[in-house]
Amino acid sequence: xxxxxxxxxxxxxxxxxxxxxxxxxxxxxxxxxxxxxxxxxxxxxxxxxxxxxxxxxxxxxxxxxxxxxxxxxxxxxxxxxxxxxxxxxxxxxxxxxxxxxxxxxxxxxxxxxxxxxxxxxxxxxxxxxxxxxxxxxxxxxxxxxxxxxxxxxxxxxxxxxxxxxxxxxxxxxxxxxxxxxxxxxxxxxxxxxxxxxxxxxxxxxxxxxxxxxxxxxxxxxxxxxxxxxxxxxxxxxxxxxxxxxxxxxxxxxxxxxxxxxxxxxxxxxxxxxxxxxxxxxxxxxxxxxxxxxxxxxxxxxxxxxxxxxxxxxxxxxx
Numbered sequence: 616x617x618x619x620x621x622x623x624x625x626x627x628x629x630x631x632x633x634x635x636x637x638x639x640x641x642x643x644x645x646x647x648x649x650x651x652x653x654x655x656x657x658x659x660x661x662x663x664x665x666x667x668x669x670x671x672x673x674x675x676x677x678x679x680x681x682x683x684x685x686x687x688x689x690x691x692x693x694x695x696x697x698x699x700x701x702x703x704x705x706x707x708x709x710x711x712x713x714x715x716x717x718x719x720x721x722x723x724x725x726x727x728x729x730x731x732x733x734x735x736x737x738x739x740x741x742x743x744x745x746x747x748x749x750x751x752x753x754x755x756x757x758x759x760x761x762x763x764x765x766x767x768x769x770x771x772x773x774x775x776x777x778x779x780x781x782x783x784x785x786x787x788x789x790x791x792x793x794x795x796x797x798x799x800x801x802x803x804x805x806x807x808x809x810x811x812x813x814x815x816x817x818x819x820x821x822x823x824x825x826x827x828x829x830x831x832x833x834x835x836x837x838x839x840x841x842x843x844x845x846x847x848x849x850x851x852x853x854x855x856x857x858x859x860x861x862x863x864x865x866x867x868x869x870x871x872x873x874x875x876x877x878x879x880x881x882x883x884x885x886x887x888x889x890x891x892x893x894x895x896x897x898x899x900x901x902x903x904x905x906x907x908x909x910x911x912x913x914x915x916x917x918x919x920x921x922x923x924x925x926x927x928x929x930x931x932x933x
């Protein structure tokens with residue numbers, strides 16, 4: 616059978632204009648890959664791949680020959696949980712090296728904001744109080760990094776470079792461990808990394824095993840009055856256990872960037888809690904140029920009958 620010269624894709628999102636935001640128009644740069652908004656698709660049977668961000672569950676039903684669904688972000692849990700996506704459809708994700716650097720920058724910012732008491736400094740400024748606060752060297756602060764994928768490794772690298780005592784929980788021991796960083800793998804990895812840690816930073820992928828993993832059992836391992844930096848997925852946080860840990864002092868507070876429901880509802884209790892720092896899922900984002908390049912490359916691989924390099928392992932969930 617003669618191989619097709621072009622491959623058609625559709626942009627599926629319930630919350631954003633993907634074509635405009637990421638510059639996903641290949642008309643002038645490619646004769647092989649064509650991308651359409653749903654209303655521009657005249658022949659649904661010609662669509663072989665979808666570019667997605669939070670698509671509705673019925674978004675895929677119109678396209679009978681869909682072979683690949685690609686997330687514009689690093690997370691694919693929403694796609695894997697989407698009941699409208701056939702289990703045989705390849706799931707891909709963007710892997711942007713700059714995104715890991717952005718994530719590490721966010722984590723380091725929140726670490727320093729807590730440890731150097733910048734919130735209190737702001738209050739002192741408002742009250743015109745000159746009161747230097749005591750500090751300790753980074754090496755005396757143990758920080759647990761939960762997850763050692765692209766994001767977790769970047770966070771650990773940045774913290775280690777700043778001199779912190781870093782403990783990483785990972786599925787298996789890394790092939791290229793960072794000097795001075797302790798790694799914990801296996802069934803007790805989270806407890807071992809968190810034991811005695813002043814700060815816990817969650818960058819785990821969302822799987823059946825990691826849902827609700829930020830719970831009382833984990834909080835009990837941390838140093839009393841610890842700080843949580845939650846930049847994984849909203850479903851990782853057991854909210855009732857979290858509220859209890861805040862109220863009994865096990866946690867002093869938290870930086871929360873991801874939530875079970877996004878946008879975070881205006882009546883959610885998190886908004887009114889001064890112990891929390893809320894950001895709207897901006898710890899990192901994919902670079903538009905990288906997103907466009909990787910979507911184009913994955914579509915061409917699919918056109919050529921290859922398994923895209925950015926396809927994930929559905930069994931592992933990432």
